[in-house]
Amino acid sequence: MTPMLDIVFILLIFFIVTATFLQEEGLNMQPPPQSPETPPDPAPVILVDVNDQGRVFVNQQQTDPERVLAAVSRFRAENPRSAVLIAPQYQADHGIVVLIWDDMQANGIPVSVQPAERVQQ
Amino acid sequence: MARRASRVNTEEEEIELNMTPMLDVVFILLIFFIVTSVFVKEPGVDVTRPDAVTTDRERPSILIAVTAADEVWINRRVYDINGVRGAVEQLIEENPRAEAMIQGDAAASSGLVFEVQEILGDMGVPVNISTRNN
Numbered sequence: 001m002t003p004m005l006d007i008v009f010i011l012l013i014f015f016i017v018t019a020t021f022l023q024e025e026g027l028n029m030q031p032p033p034q035s036p037e038t039p040p041d042p043a044p045v046i047l048v049d050v051n052d053q054g055r056v057f058v059n060q061q062q063t064d065p066e067r068v069l070a071a072v073s074r075f076r077a078e079n080p081r082s083a084v085l086i087a088p089q090y091q092a093d094h095g096i097v098v099l100i101w102d103d104m105q106a107n108g109i110p111v112s113v114q115p116a117e118r119v120q121q
Numbered sequence: 122m123a124r125r126a127s128r129v130n131t132e133e134e135e136i137e138l139n140m141t142p143m144l145d146v147v148f149i150l151l152i153f154f155i156v157t158s159v160f161v162k163e164p165g166v167d168v169t170r171p172d173a174v175t176t177d178r179e180r181p182s183i184l185i186a187v188t189a190a191d192e193v194w195i196n197r198r199v200y201d202i203n204g205v206r207g208a209v210e211q212l213i214e215e216n217p218r219a220e221a222m223i224q225g226d227a228a229a230s231s232g233l234v235f236e237v238q239e240i241l242g243d244m245g246v247p248v249n250i251s252t253r254n255n
Contacts, residue, residue, distance in 0.1 A: 001140055008147050015154030024184075025176040026222055026249030029238070050231070088231040094187070095227025098171040098252060105175040115235055 029101055032085065032112040044082040046075045048100060049116060052091040056100070065096050069103045076109065083110040087119045159219075162212055165197030168226040173252035181222035181249070183212050185237060189228040193237060202233065205240050213246065224251040 048068060049057040056063050058071040076082055084104050088097045097113060104111035164186035185205075186194040193200045195208045213219055221241050225234040234250070241248040 001144070005140060005144055005147070008144070008151060012147060012151045012154065015151065015158055018160075019154055019158050024179050024181055024222055024249075024251055025173070025254045026179045026181075026251050027173055027176055029250050088235075090230055090232030092231045093227060094225040094229040094231045094234050095171040097231045098173055098225075098227070098250065102171075102173040102175055102252075113235070115232055 027098065027101065027105075029098070029113050031114045043110070044079050045085045046072055046082050047119070048072070048084055048086045050086065050088040050092040050096050050100070051116075052089050054093050054096055056096065065099055068100050069107060072104070072109060073107075083112070085119065086111065086113040087116040088113070089116045159216065162196045164194040164224065166192075166194045168224050169228070170224055170251050170253045171227045173254065176252055176254050177249070179220065179222060179249050181251075182216055182219045183209065183221040183246075184224055184251070185209075185221060185241075186224045187226060187229040187234050187237060189226040191230050191233050193233070202236055205237055206244065209241060209244060209246065213244070220247045220249075222249050222251045 047057075047059055049060075050065075051057070054065070056065045056068055058068055059075060061071065063071045072084055084100075086097055086100055101111055101113060159182045161181070162183045164184050166186050166188055168186050168188055183195070188194065193202060193205055195205065196212065198208070200208050209221070223234055223237055223241075225231075238248055238250070
């Protein structure tokens with residue numbers, strides 16, 4: 001029985017070693033929820049455009065990517081219920097979108113992302 | 122004297138460890154590790170993921186990389202955006218409960234990352250955007 005036990009032990013060690021419980025850090029970036037009919041009182045939207053050159057516009061005003069939060073907070077001061085919609089163009093850097101998303105999330109501002117070509121003006 | 126010596130001898134012969142319960146335990150451990158083992162499908166390319174603070178810990182088993190040159194890497198191969206669905210379908214067949222994670226390079230096109238995310242979402246695969254925690 002000893003040789004069999006050896007084999008079983010080797011298999012066991014192999015599976016223990018390969019069972020790396022991979023843990024990754026991640027965000028769940030979502031487009032705005034789709035509903036057939038718009039709710040009666042939709043939250044006002046603060047549109048954050050990111051264009052192909054990586055320039056950021058908060059409600060059409062050009063802003064530094066790092067300072068989107070300040071600009072958004074100004075709009076939210078007028079209307080605390082408003083939500084942020086990030087509308088990046090196709091070539092916009094993924095990093096900028098994640099940066100803005102993360103900034104909003106960290107400050108508890110409702111945020112969603114939708115490609116610019118699908119946002120109805 | 123001679124009798125005593127012979128008694129010691131027979132006792133030594135009889136000492137043999139019963140391995141069966143231990144073998145049972147080892148088998149159960151082995152089966153546990155075989156069943157729980159998930160082989161992560163690595164994309165096979167390194168990307169510079171963006172930093173973020175508000176992250177969740179996930180345990181994905183399919184990793185999809187989108188590089189700065191807008192190539193989509195799945196399981197060590199480059200795919201066209203049209204080939205992503207087929208490639209993921211194959212991996213899902215192997216492990217139907219797989220969760221996916223997109224490792225987008227900070228300089229990748231956000232549109233491409235979104236398209237990949239949407240394809241996976243359509244297929245009902247839970248998907249997250251991979252980041253680096255700082």
